[in-house]
Amino acid sequence: MTLTRRGLLAGLLMGGLLTGCGFKLRGTGSDQAMFETVYLRFDDSVPQGLRRALRQIFQSTGVQEVDSTGLADLVVELGRFKRDINQTARSVTGQTTAELIRLSQRVESYRMxxxxxxxxxxxxLLRDRQIDPVQRLAADRELQTITEEMTHALARQIFDQINRSYRLAEL
Structure with missing residues (x-):
């Protein structure tokens, strides 16, 4: 019985310490949108996967996408999208063994x-990856999977940033 109490006490103590220092798990933004309707405008460079992911997030949080700025509480404009991949390490034969992937999305949001x-x-959003030069085909498939995961994470990050800025503008 004392082991259970000690475990509980240790858990509460660790939780209190983490909370006290401002620790916050990634992706713990509010799932409740501060607005009801949104009008989305996309630059041609914005990938379909990002458009789809952002629309799904708005829909899952109860935000309705409307066809006109006049009907919207909020207008979100996604401007230039950019994906950069930089080599960060090479083998002795000059082949790439590590890369840094960077997704960047320009966002403007207006309260209507x-x-x-x-x-x-x-x-x-940044992510690094290790590459085995011998298994190049697998590395290419992995890059596609990583890019998809990053796209969904970027959409969530954009939603959280929009939601926080809307909340602050309401104060």
């Missing part, structure tokens, strides 16, 4: 009630 710009930034 007063046409106020509430968010203007480049949302950025």
């Amino acid at each position: 009630r007063d046409e106020k710009l509430i968010l203007e930034l480049d949302s950025v």
Whole structure:
């Protein structure tokens, strides 16, 4: 019985310490949107996967996408999208053995009630990966999977940034 109490006490103590230092798990943004309707505008460079992921997040949080800015609480403009892959390590034969993947998405958001710009930034996501030069085909498939995962994470990050900026603008 004392082991259980000690475990519980240790768990509560660790939780209190982590909370006290401001620790927050990634992806713990609010799942409740601060607005009800949104109008989305996309630059041609924005990938279909990012458009789809962002629309799914808005829908799952109860936000309705509308066809006109006049019907929207919020207008979200996704400008230039960019994906960069930089070599960060090479083998003795000169083949790439590590890369840094960077996704960048320009985001502007306007509260339509007063046409106020509430968010203007480049949302950025980084990820590194190790590559085995012998297994190049597998590395290419892995890059596709990583890019898809990063696209979904970027969409979630964009939603969280929009939601926080809307909340701050309401204060």
